[in-house]
Amino acid sequence: MIKTAHLLILTLSLALSGVSAPAHANNSRYAAFVVEENTGVVLHSRRSEAERYPASLTKMMTLYMLFEAIETGEIGLHDQIRISANAANATPSRLGLRAGQTISAENAIRALVVKSANDVAVAVGERLGGGESRFGELMTTRASELGLTGTTFRNASGLPNSRQTTTARDMARLAIALHRDYPDYFEYFNEDSFTWNGRTYRNHNTLVGRVRGVDGLKTGYIRASGFNVVVSAERGDHRLITVIMGGPTAAARDAHAEELIEAAFATLEQRQDTRLFATLSSPRINPVRQQDLIARDVAALHLDEPTEMGSADQPPALQVVLADEDAMRAEPLPPATAPATRRAEPSLIHGAWSIQVGAYNTSGAAHDRLAEVAIFSGALDSAQPAARAVDISGDRLWRARFEALTEDEARLACRDLSARNHPCFAVAPGR
Template sequence: MIKAARLLILSASLALAGLSTPALADNSRYAAFVVEENTGVVLHSRRSEAERYPASLTKMMTLYMLFSALEAGDIGLNDQIRVSANAANASPSRLGLRAGDTITAENAIRALVVKSANDVAIAVGERLGGGESRFGELMTTRAAELGLTSTQFRNASGLPNSRQTTTARDMARLAIALHRDFPQYFDYFNETSFTWDGRTYRNHNTLVGRVPGVDGLKTGYIRASGFNVVVSAERGDHRLVTVIMGGPSAAARDAHAEELIEAAFATLEQREDTRLFAALSSPRINPVRQQDLIARDVAALHLNEPTEMGSANQPPPLQVVLADEDDMRVAPLAPARDPIAATQSRSEPSLIHGAWAVQVGAYNTADAAHDRLAEVAIFSGALLEAQPAARAVTISGDRLWRARFEALTEDQARLACRDLSARDHPCFAVAPGR
């Protein structure tokens, strides 16, 4: 039975804001980000651009550099990496290597993934960069090339350094790059244990092998960062990367990561059901006809001043953010109803006298209007306080629903349209009473 679920603006049916326990939400170090790797759809974002300390998430970049060297032939999996006195004196967590010891590149990979060994990370940095400081510079340069625009590396291990900073979004980008560029090595992240010198170490990422679909990547902790984790997970055609930073404990971090993973997969499944239901049950409108309706609706407003318009040949792929703001409160979904009846009886918020609005399209169902609002809401910070609504209107005998963000000031409305137009999303600012 296909679920008659609908994507709601900034919630997409799951109240992820409620998933953040007070210990996480009230923690100034907390940040989270969930993205579908295959499509780039952002499913959850909270303080994802805020500066954070990566701690041992740094080792994902160290591994990226090691994988690159393996591919270039600069080092082989069986080649020995020598341990310096500097590496041997690293703070825990470490493998316990002594100055003059060697470890193969392949065992170094396992030690970094499973044990998060700082002595091994330093040894790798010295082997590939000629010194850990120089290796940090190389890491930062390569990270920028990968799109990690807010990340600086100063060492290979993630040990405390006030200038070694990143963001949750950048760590997600790095995780995606590791899987995309080095699928042949990605299985190392899925290993649950590593044996060295007669001792077996368990993977710090306890989600691997326990949560269905989880196949890596990395945890991290220093006192300044709190408990961090980057998790990759795949189910069916969907592949997620989930980042949690600043957890109060490893257990709380892992529980929260699991909540976000389950919620995100459920939302993606629901979105597929919604699309299939719409394809079977709802009247369709082609992109050209849709743009005609938008143009007609603009003309019907009889605006006496220039409007701010963007242009797009067709709507972009669906993008949804689940619970982006700390103070967001999402109401639970009502029981599923007949979709046509729901479109006809949907209750919209009351108009606020004297407020401006932003219109992003006109559609032949209220659900389509709300879906459009969900698509574009993430592209302008000016819409954070806006009130989404689908307003019914009859134009030339056609019943349409205007997709609008309301309860804005004039400056907010015009700024939102500038932001949306810059991304080729149709938009115009609507003065009060229009």
């Protein structure tokens, strides 16, 4: 199983960046993160380390602590958990248990997963921690040990507390830890209903059983957080963890999560031969330095006229892969296609145009980018992908380009990519 450290293997700017609707991008509470669990490859990341309120995603940690207690023998699946007056008074969502009643640990698991019962969460916290406040401290300590460095818990339920915060990336780490450490209990997340006292409750996570491969995990909502969800999905050899935080509605959140899941699986199918590895200790590329390199690359083109990105009047800043690229350990990639022989009147040569979709510190990163965006424009079907090395002020960059295009094909391809928010500009012959 993947170690927690592998979550930071790589941050890629993939095809997934094009599926985030403007409504999400403009939502100050929005954050998203998609990671392939088995390899640790990050497929999508938007504000993934920004502070957010977990709401009932908190119960994932409560469940982790409960699973751990069961495994160590502190409590048994059939042991009864007593409901205190404090637990019985928890605000909805809840089962409506009265003070003095009990619920088995196994039914508590189901109540937390399916019903997201706050009264049960409080009772579990009191049973395992001797009090919910103390349990919050234990949760935070354990979370830190699991690598959730941006998370603080104050209660077991996720009910509003201004000091209970997390990040989308941390929630993905927690989801992976649940599956990695307690696979025998993970099936509870895949249950679509729970019956208690003759009443059946449907799973709040409506993606379970509806979207192919989805087998958990948890939803959450408080007014301050918006609509959150963490989703696990498995197809073939790939298992995805998708996190959405700050959705405007449950329906919009679920639709966006499904969109990211489908796009991620499609991307993984295109990337079967890509193997990228890095470690937590790898140095980070300085984003300011990287932007400076890209700006000089554009300036070095000496363009005589405005370049195009789709129908825009001016190209936006090139998107930069902010990843541990200098420390990548990758299989050697095929050499770039040799440059075409320069001829007279290059503008009249069929297929002499190209498009550039980025500039990167390594040839491998440039090839990755080419593979990621190639599927989004039919105009690129016959294009030749190439990573072209260029030295600018003593620094070497690799331009990620599709070559052997006509001018019309180049501009059409950029329009297609622009529609999905992928940086692109057409490059005239000889540049």
